[in-house]
Structures are given as C-alpha cells and as structure tokens.
Amino acid sequence: MKKSMFALFLIGVLAFSVVASGCIGGEKETETKTEYAGKIAIVYDVGGRGDLSFNDMAYLGASKAAKDFNLELKEVQSKQESDYLPNLRSLAKSGEYTIIIAVGFMMTDAIKQVADEFPDQKFAIIDGYVPDKPNVMSILFKENEGSALIGALAGLIAANDGKDTVGVVLGIEIPVLYKFEGGYRFGVAWAEDYYKQKEGKDVDIQILYTYTGSFTDPAKGKTAAQAQLGQGAWVIYQVAGAVGLGVFDAISEYLQSQGKEFGPPFAVGVDSAQDWIKPGVIIASMMKRVDVGVYKAVEAAVKGTFKGGIVELGLADGGVGVSTIEDIKEMLESLPEDVRAKKLEEIGVASEEELLKKIEETRKQVPDWVWDAVKELEEKIKSGEVKVPKAFNKDEIEAIRKAKDWKEMMKLAEEWESE
Amino acid sequence: MKIDTLVKPLMESIVAITIGVLIGAIVLTFSGFSPIEAYKALLDGALGSTYGIAMTLSSATPIILTALTFAISARTGIFNIGAEGTVYFGAIAAIILTNVVGNPLVGLLGGILLGALWSLPAAFLKVYRGVHEVISTIMFNWIAFYTVLYFVLGPLANPNDPNKTIEIPTSARLPLLMKGSELSWAFIIAILAAVISYYILWHTVLGYELRASGYNERAARYAGINPKRAIIWSFILGGLMSGLAGATEVMGRPPSYAISQGMANIHGYGFDGIGVSLVGRNHPIGIIFSGIFFGILKAGATAMQIEAGVPLEMVKVVQGIIVVAVAVPGLWDLIKKVVRR
Numbered sequence: 001m002k003k004s005m006f007a008l009f010l011i012g013v014l015a016f017s018v019v020a021s022g023c024i025g026g027e028k029e030t031e032t033k034t035e036y037a038g039k040i041a042i043v044y045d046v047g048g049r050g051d052l053s054f055n056d057m058a059y060l061g062a063s064k065a066a067k068d069f070n071l072e073l074k075e076v077q078s079k080q081e082s083d084y085l086p087n088l089r090s091l092a093k094s095g096e097y098t099i100i101i102a103v104g105f106m107m108t109d110a111i112k113q114v115a116d117e118f119p120d121q122k123f124a125i126i127d128g129y130v131p132d133k134p135n136v137m138s139i140l141f142k143e144n145e146g147s148a149l150i151g152a153l154a155g156l157i158a159a160n161d162g163k164d165t166v167g168v169v170l171g172i173e174i175p176v177l178y179k180f181e182g183g184y185r186f187g188v189a190w191a192e193d194y195y196k197q198k199e200g201k202d203v204d205i206q207i208l209y210t211y212t213g214s215f216t217d218p219a220k221g222k223t224a225a226q227a228q229l230g231q232g233a234w235v236i237y238q239v240a241g242a243v244g245l246g247v248f249d250a251i252s253e254y255l256q257s258q259g260k261e262f263g264p265p266f267a268v269g270v271d272s273a274q275d276w277i278k279p280g281v282i283i284a285s286m287m288k289r290v291d292v293g294v295y296k297a298v299e300a301a302v303k304g305t306f307k308g309g310i311v312e313l314g315l316a317d318g319g320v321g322v323s324t325i326e327d328i329k330e331m332l333e334s335l336p337e338d339v340r341a342k343k344l345e346e347i348g349v350a351s352e353e354e355l356l357k358k359i360e361e362t363r364k365q366v367p368d369w370v371w372d373a374v375k376e377l378e379e380k381i382k383s384g385e386v387k388v389p390k391a392f393n394k395d396e397i398e399a400i401r402k403a404k405d406w407k408e409m410m411k412l413a414e415e416w417e418s419e
Numbered sequence: 420m421k422i423d424t425l426v427k428p429l430m431e432s433i434v435a436i437t438i439g440v441l442i443g444a445i446v447l448t449f450s451g452f453s454p455i456e457a458y459k460a461l462l463d464g465a466l467g468s469t470y471g472i473a474m475t476l477s478s479a480t481p482i483i484l485t486a487l488t489f490a491i492s493a494r495t496g497i498f499n500i501g502a503e504g505t506v507y508f509g510a511i512a513a514i515i516l517t518n519v520v521g522n523p524l525v526g527l528l529g530g531i532l533l534g535a536l537w538s539l540p541a542a543f544l545k546v547y548r549g550v551h552e553v554i555s556t557i558m559f560n561w562i563a564f565y566t567v568l569y570f571v572l573g574p575l576a577n578p579n580d581p582n583k584t585i586e587i588p589t590s591a592r593l594p595l596l597m598k599g600s601e602l603s604w605a606f607i608i609a610i611l612a613a614v615i616s617y618y619i620l621w622h623t624v625l626g627y628e629l630r631a632s633g634y635n636e637r638a639a640r641y642a643g644i645n646p647k648r649a650i651i652w653s654f655i656l657g658g659l660m661s662g663l664a665g666a667t668e669v670m671g672r673p674p675s676y677a678i679s680q681g682m683a684n685i686h687g688y689g690f691d692g693i694g695v696s697l698v699g700r701n702h703p704i705g706i707i708f709s710g711i712f713f714g715i716l717k718a719g720a721t722a723m724q725i726e727a728g729v730p731l732e733m734v735k736v737v738q739g740i741i742v743v744a745v746a747v748p749g750l751w752d753l754i755k756k757v758v759r760r
Contacts, residue, residue: 046683080683
C-alpha cells in the first residue's frame, strides 16, 4: 500500500513540475540586464519590511549602498524564527555574495553558526553581539549617547516649565535597555547642572522608570505612561518598540482632556524618526541609524576594509542622534505613495507639508535655548569632552542610578572604559 | 484495504495540487513575476540539492507530528485544535528535564508525558461537561502560551541572553542526520510516530473503537464501545504527538536549542498541522507525504525569494492558494462527516 502511495506521490510531483515547465515558451527575456559589480544580500527578521522602523531603515541603507557601489541587492524575509538559519545558509552556500547582512539581534545564534561553516563568507549583523569571529562584523549603536541628548532635552523642558519629574517607559528588562536608561539619566543630570548655571536656580529632577516586560503590547505602555503622567512626568521617553505606541496614546489622550493641541507633556520616540506618528505629542526621537550601519558594513566589504568584531556607531559616526525635520522627510519619502497617503489620512492631515508644519510647530513649543543646549551637549560628546556611561549589567545601571550628578556618572564611564 | 479507497483521494489531491499551482501561476503572472522561474526556484530550492532536501524534511518534522494530533482526533470525530499549546508544553518539559538529566530520552519522554497531561483538561471538559472542544482548546492554547511564557521570561531565562531560555545540554540534543543542515533524528521520530499512529488506528482494538465512535457515536455505543473512553484516548494520543513535536523541535533544531522569547521559534506549528492533516486526508501515512509537501513549500520559499526575486508576501499568497486548493477535498470530507452526524 505504501509503495503505490509513494508512486502516486511521485506522479504528483511530476505533474507539479510539468505544469511548472509547461508554461515555458510564453516568456520572453525582454528586460535588459544591467551589469553589476557584485551582489549583496540582506536577511530581515520576522518583523519584516513595512515595519516603518528597523527593517525598513536597514533596507534604506542597503539599497543606497547597492546603488552607490553598483551592486545587486537580494532581500530575504523570514517567516518564522526557525527560517533564519536556512535563509543564511542558502545565501552563504552560493558563495556569490560580497557580504550578507542579518538585521536584528535575534539572528545572533544563526550567524555564529553559519560564520563557522563558511569562514570565507563575510557577514554583518545589526544589533547582535558577536565579538570573536573574523568574518562577522557586529554593528552596535551607542544608544547611551543618543539617550543622553534625549535626557538633556527632557530635563530642560521640565526645568523650563518649573516641573521636577520626567519619565521613561522601557520594554523587557534586558541589558541593551540599560544603555538607554543610563544615557537618559546622564542627560537629565547634565540638564540639571546646565539649568543651574544658566538660571542660577537649583533643580532636582526625579526620573520615573518602568520596565513593562513587553515589546509588543501597546496597552502596557499606555498604563505605564498614564501612571507616570499621574505622578507628574513632564516628558516621557519610550524605549519599548510597539509598547511605545501606547505611550503616545496616553499622552495624546491626556492632552485632549486638557483641551491642548500641543504638549507639554511630551513623548519622545525611539529607533526611527517617529515624530510623524503623533505630531503635537512627540517632541523628538532618538534615532538609531540602522541605515548608516548597513551602509558602513557594505562599504567596508566593498573597499576591502572589512574586519570582524564589534563596530560601535555613536554620535560622532552619525549612528545615533536626535531626529531632525530632514530625517522625518526622508522617512516619509522612503514610503510607497499609497502607504504615505494612507498614513497621512490616519494622522488626520491633508498633505505632507501640513504634517511637517505641524511637527515644526510642535518643536517651537520648546524655547530655542533648550535646543541649543542639546546641540551643545552633542558637540561635547562628539569631541570626547563629555563621556556618557554605558551600563551593560544590573550593577552598572545601579551605580548610575545612585550617582549624584553627571560628573560622577562620567567618572563611572571613564572607569568602565579603562577596564 | 481496497485500492479504490486509496486511489480516489490521491487523484483528488493531485488534481487539487495542479489547480492550486495553476491559479498560483496566474496570480504570479499578473503581479509581474515569471511563474516558471518562481516554481523552478521553489522546486530547485526544496529538492535540487542535498541541503534543500534536508531543509524540506526538517521543515516537515514538527508539522507531521502536530498533524497527527489533529488526525487522531478527527478520526474520533473530535475537532482538536489544541496542538499549538501542547507544543509549548512539550518544549518546556524537554528543556527542564534535560537540564536535570542530560539524556535525550528523558527529554522526549517528558515532552510526551506533559503533552498528554495537558490535553486531559479539554478531554474531561468535553466528556463530562459537554464543553465543545473547539472552544476549550482555543482557550487552553492561550493559557499554555502565557504559562510557558512565564517560564521563558522568568525561572528558565538564560542569564547570558535573557531573550531565550537555558539551552538543551549538548548531551541531550538529537544528533543531526546531515552535517551543516537542520535535519536531525527528529525527522525519523516523526515518521515513526506516524507509522505507530497508523498501526494504533487500524490494527488495534483501541484504534477500532476510536474510529467507530468517530463514524457514529450512537452506533458505537450500541456495539458496546464506550465513546467517552474513546474521546479521552484520542486527546491523550493527540497530546502526546504535539508534546513530542515541541520536544523534538527544541532538542533537534539548530542553532538555538532553546525557546525564544514570545515562543518565536516554536510558534504556529500547531495550526500548520491542521492544514497538513487535511491535505493528508487525516490519514497518518498521508500526513507523512503532505507534511513533506508543506516542507517543500517552506524550504522553497527561501529560494523563491533569492533566485526568483518574489517577495515573501507573494510567496505566501501563492503557497496559500495551493494549500487551500489541496485542502478542499479533505475539508469537504470532514464537513460531510460533521453534517451527517
């Protein structure tokens, strides 16, 4: 019985292939093939294209690099987490790719394994920590530096309005997020000092922080933000992926209940220029330039400067930063026409110009000197005059939480760096 | 078994595959892709190399097992869709137990036992309180999700990488059948499980009782069969298969050998199993082939993206069409059976 079944199954496969090949002949090769100098491949995580954040930014960087260096770009999406390894292996097996880029730390295990199996293939992983493979470039970001700028912005907005509380809503308590929290704390402390020197008044700003335990549940972000608003938080920084959408909602509703179109209280976005999601509510975003990271990896592979190990992109490399109007424009323009129209409709504005005008208006709610101060801190971090501590574990974040002022935190930073 | 009962469903399946493939080709053409290139990439990627075949078979492994869960219940006249949650429990049992005793057998047994245990509440609710199994198993899936998630994020979190649980120790991992692939002994185990299911269903008294009460509960009772007992056994056998799916998945699939946060690496197998079972006409041996068919589609998806440049969304659409077309005859049988009852 099994035999006949197998035979019939084979017939099925045969029929399948006959149908597939039966169409041959109707097709004509009409497209002119451009000659590429090489090929690169990018593997997205299960979030996939269209997330308006991580994966889309990676695409932005890859497609720009492909254009600049005349490369053919192959994109592979992953349906399930168990697809990462087969996807990477299939690409590596062909041996055709100058570099294969894995987007997202969830692919760390898979990259490690494939890198050992194909020692001649160059890989890069965004956000994954692979320090010891000669053929894997790990691209990490100094989120602590970007978050410090956000902390300074938040602290100064609060101080300027005579408030004494700011907040941060985070995702699952994992070491990466300590970088954000630590940097934010540093920035707020720096703002206290800056304000004191400018106005001669002592301010003591309290920082509320909530680890929601999720990256995907906006309801948790909303609850956390409402609690922080209840305790007087004047600016809330979200570091929680989709949970952050709930933070935006909470503040937006709060503003509506006060009959206000613009904050404060404000929210701060993360990863991409999220300002456009809720104009009036979101004062700025901490940009993590995944596109810059991907571009640099391709550039290194093409120019022969590729080296395995950790590459950390900070403010000075353009890897992180506070979102600008230009960033938002670029983000919007990278969207397909129909998606953009739909998004604009959802937000409730007639055109892109109107949206950008509203975002500019939002930014004007904060006095210029605050923005200048943030700029000043940025320059100081870039030049190395100010060092932002990078917390990697519980002990380190506790040390930052206990530190009295930013100078003490900077001492910690110097201590950890020299280790 | 009469040859006629075998040939008819097979012919139906082949016709259905052909129709699905043709509709898929039309959709591809209208979306601006070459169907020949796309299907060629699919077949080439899934069957054109030893690695491709390994990918196909390893993708087939968990869904063959979860399909058995559905098939055994369906043969008993029960619509058990609790495989998804049971997979989670099978996986977590394997992780806990192998970290106590680093032996693969312990992990497999643990997965089987917890899987069977987890299926009991729904069985008892069905038999003694008349709660419909579709409702209860859907809800139990969520209970399973959050219970196991608690362990993944809490007590079993890997201190070096809190996004996943502690790993299965090397000594308890299922060896790979082919180096540099994802194909492990789990596949052999799945095939054995299917053959054993076939044997139980058609060559034992218990199997006869299951099928008899599936055909007609009242007639079965009249013949001296206890349908309640049959239903409980169908849940237990089903739970055991999905528990095994969870255990083999974490014990046999590189690279992580752990459960990721949000169950990302073992998610969805339970529901995919329903489709596999329908395509395999709820027959354990048919399920082996339909599981491999699904494996081909899954392994081919990578090649369709790389070689033919068809985006994953499009790949999913085409595969969805093929699966729906192929599942129609099986679904039709099932509906007829339910309506008749």
